[in-house]
Amino acid sequence: MPPLGAPRGTHDLLPDTATAWRWLHGVHAEAAELHGYRPIDTPVFEQTELFERGVGTGTDVVDKEMYTFSDRGGRSLTLRPEGTAGVLRAVLQANLLEEARPVRAHYAGPMFRYDRPQKGRYRQFHQVGIECIGERSPELDVEVIEVGWRFLQALGLAGVVLQVNSLGDLDDRMRYREALLAYYRPLADRLCDDCRRRLEINPLRLLDCKRDESLRDAAPVITDSLGESSAAYFAAVRGGLEAAGVAAEHNPRLVRGLDYYAHTAFEYWHSSLQGAQNSLGGGGRYDGLAEAIGFPATPGIGYAFGVERLLLVAGEQGSAPAPQPACDVVVCSLGPAEAQPAAQLARVLRAAGVRTVLDASDRKLDRKLRNADRLGARLCVIVGEDEVREGAAMVRDLGRRTQERHPAAGVVDAVTAALAAGRAA
Numbered sequence: 001m002p003p004l005g006a007p008r009g010t011h012d013l014l015p016d017t018a019t020a021w022r023w024l025h026g027v028h029a030e031a032a033e034l035h036g037y038r039p040i041d042t043p044v045f046e047q048t049e050l051f052e053r054g055v056g057t058g059t060d061v062v063d064k065e066m067y068t069f070s071d072r073g074g075r076s077l078t079l080r081p082e083g084t085a086g087v088l089r090a091v092l093q094a095n096l097l098e099e100a101r102p103v104r105a106h107y108a109g110p111m112f113r114y115d116r117p118q119k120g121r122y123r124q125f126h127q128v129g130i131e132c133i134g135e136r137s138p139e140l141d142v143e144v145i146e147v148g149w150r151f152l153q154a155l156g157l158a159g160v161v162l163q164v165n166s167l168g169d170l171d172d173r174m175r176y177r178e179a180l181l182a183y184y185r186p187l188a189d190r191l192c193d194d195c196r197r198r199l200e201i202n203p204l205r206l207l208d209c210k211r212d213e214s215l216r217d218a219a220p221v222i223t224d225s226l227g228e229s230s231a232a233y234f235a236a237v238r239g240g241l242e243a244a245g246v247a248a249e250h251n252p253r254l255v256r257g258l259d260y261y262a263h264t265a266f267e268y269w270h271s272s273l274q275g276a277q278n279s280l281g282g283g284g285r286y287d288g289l290a291e292a293i294g295f296p297a298t299p300g301i302g303y304a305f306g307v308e309r310l311l312l313v314a315g316e317q318g319s320a321p322a323p324q325p326a327c328d329v330v331v332c333s334l335g336p337a338e339a340q341p342a343a344q345l346a347r348v349l350r351a352a353g354v355r356t357v358l359d360a361s362d363r364k365l366d367r368k369l370r371n372a373d374r375l376g377a378r379l380c381v382i383v384g385e386d387e388v389r390e391g392a393a394m395v396r397d398l399g400r401r402t403q404e405r406h407p408a409a410g411v412v413d414a415v416t417a418a419l420a421a422g423r424a425a
């Protein structure tokens, strides 16, 4: 039998990626918390209806990409394809708005979409995001977009282009729907099967079609259907972004792929991600989502970034930190009789905060030194027969290839001094 691999479209987070991974999550939490967002974590699976009603039937995410299954109790459950619907549900279910308004929450975790895997596109991927729930004002839209912008700056990513648009309110979208129908109906025989279906159930999603872009490029834009108050709201958001020093381009064709958006919608694009995968992150206002999932009307706005895509760009630009080695010090015993004293020395080093691995194997010393090098250790502490007899240990600098004997009681000081000197060099 051939060895089993990870399922298609998934990937393992191996130890070498952990440093950059942790860094990114830390930078995001810091940027969000600087603006008053608190962590929230919701289940990776929810009732299927949450996404059908929230994200919307007729979207690719719901129609083609959900991992849906029945549990043993016959309930239909779905691995979350995105985080917003679950976070909103959790906030409303727990009545958090009774305590403070708006509720500001940030999150991170795996999402699942049965997408066609390629560079930057996976079936299990990860997002970091924020949601600001319970109030509606252009200042909050600016705040959310700006948190994302500052986060990208803190990651050191250059070349990000922020695209913004307004999808208006329900009336605007009804007008736009009519304009789209008037444009697309005469072209019905040029549409793909999916689009003919979209024409019937959800015309806005015709703009998601990747088959014939020329049709989409000549389609009416939502901006022309915006009423006065929606246009004024959007102008206030754009003005606020300008005042914040956040450079945003108005892209009248940006409609996002999920149905719950109203008014402000935005995406952060990067050119090193190609084609349909050029979006590092995106979000928008979702004032109708709460009602769609059975709660009282509650406004909200948020964004999510794809962690893998951010790391791809950070890796290319060299802004992600290098992998952290497994340890700073390897304590090597030279024979079975020295294993206990070496283990004790390792404990003392760890108690002093030194990342230490014990090598009490029966390998020869030169193999142990080579292995310590591979682990990324800077020092080896060698404990042989002579050292045990004299209550000492040999501290070897693996880079400089020098070594010095120290009394056991002085090993911690010698090691920390050598590590600090190396760090300063």
Ligand code: HAM
Residues within 6 Å of the ligand: 081, 082, 083, 084, 113, 115, 120, 121, 122, 123, 125, 126, 127, 129, 130, 131, 257, 258, 279, 280, 281, 282, 283, 284, 285, 286, 301, 302, 303, 304, 305, 306, 307, 308, 309
């Ligand atoms: P989204 O645009 O569907 O929005 O996804 C946000 C980001 O997740 C994308 O820009 C991309 O970086 C990443 N992403 C999406 N699908 C994949 C995939 N198959 N593989 C790798 N990365 C992917 C949302 O999910 C909304 N919930 C955002 C939001 C928050 N809106 C309001 N609040």
